[in-house]
Amino acid sequence: MPRPGFVLEVDRSTPSIMFWRGENFSLEKLPAGRSRVIYPPEPLEALKDIDGAIRHALLNPHDQDPLPTQLFPGMKLTIAFDDVSLPLPKMRRPDTRQRVIEAVLDLVAAAGVDDVHLIAALGLHRRMHEYELRHALGDRIYDSFYPRGMLYQHDAEDPDNLAIIGTTDHGEVLEINKRAAESDLIIYVNINSVSMDGGWKSITTGLASYRCLSHHHNPETLENTRSLMGHRHQSALHTSVWRMGKVLKDNGPKIFQIETTLNTDMFPAPFDFLSKREWEWTARDRATFLATTKSLNRTPIKLARKIFHNMEGPHQMTSVQAGETDAVHKLTLEKVYEQQLVEVVGQTDILTMGIPYVCPYNPDGVMNPILVMCMGLGYLFNMYRNKPLVREGGVIIMTHPCYRDFNPVHHPSYIDFFDQVLADTTSPAEMSRKWEKQYAEDEWYKHLYRTGNAYHGVHPFYAWYWGAHGLQHAGKVIIVGGDPPTVRRLGFTPASTMDDAFEIASDVVGRNATITHLHAPALLVADVQ
């Protein structure tokens, strides 16, 4: 029976707490009497008969007719699916997308539909390598559809392949992939790792153009998104997305939305201790931890990254629902919160978090300094509902080595963003005004996005805007263990140890500040009262 998440009040007998630190870990002692650690709920049980559940969902959708009745010969069908930004770490084969799409294709074949296109809904993310598509879809689907040109990745910069569906009453233009827009039916296959995803966001971001995304991927919207993972009505991003969803529903093609949730069983043996509470580590776990950290200290960083990124998580499906987008998403969110929600009372002066080696924008790549900010202030800071865990003007402390290291194939525009834009300003509003257009329209970045495996030229801005709310909310941001000039370029304060960080923080929040530690890696959403 999985135990719920809970808040641990740190006292003198609390052991050191494990913090992620990029491609390694550290143990930090939090001051007794004024610190608390938020532990995520334990992973829920996976479904027993996954393929059966998928079939059931397809034949019994919510607020829509069963899928077989919506298929007819001669129709134009598009199956869109989430890219490999998630799940993190990657799932063991067969991936959820493979299971769902194979089940769907069985019904599609039975209905005699020939014109089927499979599109990776990656928005402005990078194109996936062949091995990543094979992992997500399985070799059978890849070998059947890719050579025929029926499996491909969305290209947001292809002017001939975009179509405008309509405009919202706020003047936001919904422009998406043309093939999808002109289909008789779009089947969307989603994996919902966090409550931010799914619903109308799937299609209005995954298949959208830069013009369409810039309506809500901007500093103003994101500063008013409180939070990304919380209630939709408190999130300006989701409000805008739902407005576009209405346009899609009224004027766009029919959509059969299939949403799935995963449990948080993220680490294979023998690393499953990473999700365990420290005082429950067995002798074997402790030995593994020591062996791992000590050998990682001696491992060259490239090899360490390879080891981590090759890890396959045993997380598995906990629910699958299909049909009308709103009805389906409501059920999905219930399941996500069931897995991730933790009740927390009150805010503290300081929020600490360990930043892992991966975020949704560097699967199988390097976590560059901008993504450290994005993961810390964008994702982890936003893992709350109602109120942030730290009070306004409080201090956020993160641990990460913050190497000035970039993957030039995946993140070419990030390198220039770090050198040029951050040297000039770290203010999201300022950089949006001064620099965003140049990066969004640069021919070379467009070329690399369309033909290589690079994130779009504007993407580093989006990664930075993701942390805009955190930047605005926090009084100071400190990175422990980070490379000092790099941390300063980000606009943050470097510290060598956690104690030094608390010392620096005392300038802002006083000497007896209260501390909350978000015990990543497992995902959690803090419901702060």
Place this chain on the structure above:
Amino acid sequence: MPGAGASVGPLDLESDELLPLPTADWVRLRTRMAGICGSDLSLIDGTASAYFDPLVSYPFTPGHEVVADVEGTDRRVVLVPVLSCITRGINPVCPACATGQINLCERAAFGHLSPGLQSGFCSDTGGGWSHQMVAHPSQLIDVPVEFTDEAAVLIEPTACAAHAAARYTGNATVIIGAGTLGLLTLAAITATRDKVRSAPIVVTARYAEQKRLAKELGADVVCSTDEMPRYVRSSTNSLVFGDQLTCGTPHVIDCVGSSDSLQQALRVVAPGGEVQVVGMPSNVSLELTSLWHREVAIRGCYAYTHADFHTAIDVIRHHDLGRLVSATYPLKDYTDAIAHAAAAGRRGAVKVAFDLRAVELKGS
């Protein structure tokens, strides 16, 4: 180690012997300050090209960045070291000298003087690294009264920079290297040609002090050497094939003169553009296919004319460049002085000079 030639090479401190005046109109100079130049350093370390062998005469006293008093007068002057036709008693003068381009004088090894490109490379004239030398009247330019000696000793190198800056067109420009030459070239451009500036000037610098000075002297972008191609790429909206930018800047000024800097210059220059070589190169190895393919020019830039000296005085006044003299040494500490000059960038210095005034005060 750069600068080590001072202690192990043929450079030696000797007592001064009064030089004979080559002709009656020559004057004697009492040196006040003399700078150490990159060309002097490469000579001392033995890395200078053998090209210069016919253009120097041994033994000679180095030092061509000289501010001195004219003996018997109260004139304080800066030396124009070029030994052109007129100083060599050649009449009629060569075609270059006739148009005032003394830097291109064709008679540097001829006439009644021993061979010598400039004072400081000629056995007959002496050089700045001593208390006295001789000079032809045409080589003297008065130093403005308000100038310190430090400002004055920079006039000669700034004249080189002004000569290079004359080719600035206002288009996007990259200056490779922020040593003395690079910083002074930047200063000359921003002081005298700012009106035509229509595009950014990018300067590459290795050390923090150089970066700070480059920013102060008016560079739009200051970056390290390996970052520069990306800056140029994004500011010129260029694409890339291999290492080569498809577009690039029309004008690249190389103030270093090594194989690496010239090769990098070729990589970032626009098709049909020009790479101006201001830093003295010796034997370099270059891949020239991109030069041919993109119809690029490499053009040398040497020394100055008299007019450049007057421009230099304006530049120094505009930017208050006297502060670029980071350290001065008495002549007896010449090994330290040369070591400092050789490691100037790393040690946060720009120009290092010999101070020859103190001995006078003791009343010698």
Place this chain on the structure above:
Amino acid sequence: MKRSAPTRLSSVGQLRRAAKVGDAASAAVQAVLRPAKALGFPYRKPSVPKGMVVPPNPDKLGANFDTGWARSTPAKAARAVITNGPMRAMVRVMASPEIVGLDRLADIQRADESPAVIFAPNHHSHVDTPLMHIAVPEPWRSNLVIAAAADYFFDKRVKGTFAALTLNAFPIDREVTSRKSSDELRHLIDDGWSLVIFPEGGRSPDGWGQDFKGGAAYLSNRTGAPVVPVFIDGTGSIFGKGMKRPKPGKTKVVFGAAMFPIEDESTRRFNARIEAAVTALGDEALTDYWTARQRTAAGTSPKLTGPEYNGWRRQWALTEHRKLGKAGQRRRQNRRWPNLG
């Protein structure tokens, strides 16, 4: 005397020398055997008195061959060594197998209590059996029993022992599954052993498939163990029925999803389901997954038994058919794209 290298074996003297050596050798052998010949019964087989007929003693051969010892721990250990060493190397050299579809087994593989499974492949060659030993993943590989034809593999003591030891073979009657065999197989499954049964009964005689018999379906119905259909492509060209020597080539093994018995479904119907599944896998192996799904849905999957021709046209169609699959690939040539026709 100088000896130069012989240029022709024509020297009579040399022949004489060879003959002498031969004589000496046979004399030595005779010398050893003669004492044995002098000994009689019981050292040697007894002669049969005139008029007497020795009754045959067939009890221990054929379907009654005892193979229990081959499933004991020491035999298992020995077989593990053989499978992972020489057998794997031999299969790799002979058959260069490509094994796909294992993700379909992921769910039952990772279950806390992986059930015993009945694998049901098509059958074209003796190579199929060691190939299955290599291709089947854990946890079933080390607990795998192959159902082998009693009249072929177990008619002689030595052959039966070898088959039992190396392949963990179990004798079954080809035509009629006798009650005894099927009871024994059921016990094996209940004990956790997984089975490989070739539903066609024997190897294909002409390169096309044969109708599936109901043994696998029957056992699955009785024990509840799921049937995993398997399609093996290419073994027929390597060492098909009637070939004198094996010819190395490439093979592909495609695993299908586990098929659980349905309540109240007759053996005949389940058998038809299994045959349809293997047919679909065959289509998938030779063309691609999507084509196979479409043809299965439309009912136009090419039958494993081949076209309804007779004689030379059947053989002709076989060569066309083989070009689609692994046998049509030259060695060391990997075709990345499926044959889109």
